[in-house]
Amino acid sequence: MRVLVTGGAGFIGSAYVRHVLAAHPGDEVVTLDLLTYAGNPANLAELESDRRHRFVHGDIADAALVDGLVGECDAVVNFAAETHVDRSLLDPEAFARANVVGVMTLLDAARRHNRRMLQVSTDEVYGDIPPGTHSVEGDALLPRSPYAASKAGGELMCRAYAVSYGTETVVTRGCNTIGPRQYPEKVVPLFVTNALEDKPLPVYGDGQQIRDWLHAEDHAAAIDLVLRKGTAGETYNVGAGNERPNLEVVRAILARLGKPESLIAYVPDRPGHDRRYALDPGKLRRELGWAPRRDFMSTLNDTVDWYVANPGWWRAIREGQAFADYHERQYGWRLAAAGTLPAAAG
Ligand code: DAU
Numbered sequence: 189m190r191v192l193v194t195g196g197a198g199f200i201g202s203a204y205v206r207h208v209l210a211a212h213p214g215d216e217v218v219t220l221d222l223l224t225y226a227g228n229p230a231n232l233a234e235l236e237s238d239r240r241h242r243f244v245h246g247d248i249a250d251a252a253l254v255d256g257l258v259g260e261c262d263a264v265v266n267f268a269a270e271t272h273v274d275r276s277l278l279d280p281e282a283f284a285r286a287n288v289v290g291v292m293t294l295l296d297a298a299r300r301h302n303r304r305m306l307q308v309s310t311d312e313v314y315g316d317i318p319p320g321t322h323s324v325e326g327d328a329l330l331p332r333s334p335y336a337a338s339k340a341g342g343e344l345m346c347r348a349y350a351v352s353y354g355t356e357t358v359v360t361r362g363c364n365t366i367g368p369r370q371y372p373e374k375v376v377p378l379f380v381t382n383a384l385e386d387k388p389l390p391v392y393g394d395g396q397q398i399r400d401w402l403h404a405e406d407h408a409a410a411i412d413l414v415l416r417k418g419t420a421g422e423t424y425n426v427g428a429g430n431e432r433p434n435l436e437v438v439r440a441i442l443a444r445l446g447k448p449e450s451l452i453a454y455v456p457d458r459p460g461h462d463r464r465y466a467l468d469p470g471k472l473r474r475e476l477g478w479a480p481r482r483d484f485m486s487t488l489n490d491t492v493d494w495y496v497a498n499p500g501w502w503r504a505i506r507e508g509q510a511f512a513d514y515h516e517r518q519y520g521w522r523l524a525a526a527g528t529l530p531a532a533a534g
Contacts, residue, residue, distance in 0.1 A: 190216040191415070192261035194248050194294065195268030197221035199370040200308070202231035203404040204265065207412055209240055216240045218261055220254070221268065222247045225510055226371040230501060248290040251297070258297035264305040265415055266294055269339070272373055273312075274518055276335035277459060287338035288345060295349040295357070304356040306415045307346045311363045311400070311427065311465040312336035322468035325361075325423045332460050343423070350421045359423040360414050363467055366487060367404030368494040372502050373514065376488070379438060380495045381502050383447045390519055393457030395435035398464040402428035403487040406480035413476045424476070427467030430484040437488065444492045455519070
C-alpha cells in the first residue's frame with residue numbers, strides 16, 4: 189500500500205512515517221508537508237536514501253496538489269495541523285484554516301478518489317474532564333480553546349463527508365504525546381531544553397493540571413492499526429493510562445537531568461486552562477488489540493535522554509529568531525537573557 193502522510197515532517201507525523209516503513213516492508217510513503225515553523229526536514233533526514241519514501245513540499249489546503257497526490261496513493265493519514273494551544277490563543281484564524289479548511293480539502297480529494305482517510309485528532313475535543321471520569325468515544329464534544337474547537341471542527345467535517353458522501357473516514361483522538369523530535373514549545377521539550385541551559389521552567393498556575401502521557405512510537409502504532417483495521421466511520425481514543433499532574437512530570441524531568449527544583453518558576457495560568465484530560469482507551473484495546481509498549485517512566489526518560497543526546501537538533505530551533513520571538517511574546521522574557529526569572533513569575 190502507498191500511504192499519503194500529510195504533516196509527515198512534524199513530530200508524531202515523522203514517527204508515523206518511520207513506523208510504516210519499518211513495519212510494512214512492502215509499503216511506500218509519500219510525505220506532504222508545508223514546513224511551517226514546526227515541520228522540520230531534519231526529522232526525515234535518515235530517509236533521504238530510502239526509495240520507498242518521497243517528500244513533497246506543499247499545503248493540504250492546495251486542492252490541485254492534494255488531488256494529484258491522493259489519486260496516486262491508497263490512503264491518507266492527516267497529521268498536518270496547528271497544534272499548540274497557547275498559539276491558538278494568540279492567532280485562532282490560523283487554526284481554523286489548517287485544522288478545518290485543510291481537512292476539508294483533503295476530504296474532497298479522498299471523496300473524489302474513493303480513498304480511506306484517517307484524521308489524527310486529540311483528547312482536547314472532550315473539554316475539561318472532572319476527576320474520576322474518563323472520556324469514551326460517544327461523549328459530547330465540548331472543546332474550550334480555539335485549538336480544541338478547530339480539531340473538533342476537522343473531526344465533524346470527516347463525519348459529514350462519511351454521512352453525506354460515503355467517504356471512508358476514521359478518527360483517532362490521542363492524549364499528550366512525547367518522544368524524540370517534538371518542537372520545543374510543548375511543555376516537556378521546553379522544560380528539558382530550558383533545564384539543560386539552566387533557565388527557569390515556567391509552570392502555569394498551580395501545576396496540578398493532569399495530562400495522560402504517551403510515547404510517539406506507541407501513538408504511531410495505534411494510528412497505523414486504526415488505518416488498516418479500524419471500522420469506517422468510527423472514532424478511537426488513544427490513551428496511555430499515564431495520568432500525571434504537571435508538577436510531577438516537571439520534577440521527574442529535573443531528577444533525570446540532575447537539575448535543582450529551584451528552576452521551577454510559577455507563572456500566570458493559561459486562559460481557560462483545562463484541568464484534566466483522561467481517555468478511556470478500552471475500545472481500541474478490545475476491538476483492535478492495541479496497548480502501549482512503554483510505561484510512563486520509560487516514555488519520559490527516553491524523551492529526556494534524546495534531547496540530551498541531540499543538542500544540535502533543538503539548538504538550531506531555539507537559536508532561531510522565530511522561536512525567540514514566540515517565546516518572548518508568550519512568556520515575556522527573551523531566552524537569550526540567561527538565568528533571569530520571567531518577569532511574570534510569582
Ligand atoms: O492532549 C493532547 C494535546 O496535547 C494535543 O492535542 C496538542 O496538540 C498538544 O499541544 C498537547 O496540548 P497541551 O496543551 O496539553 O500541551 P502543552 O505541552 O502545551 O501543555 C501541557 C501541560 O503543561 C498543560 O497543562 C499546560 C502546561 N504548561 C505548558 C507550557 C507550554 C505549562 O505549565 N507551562 C508551559 O510553558
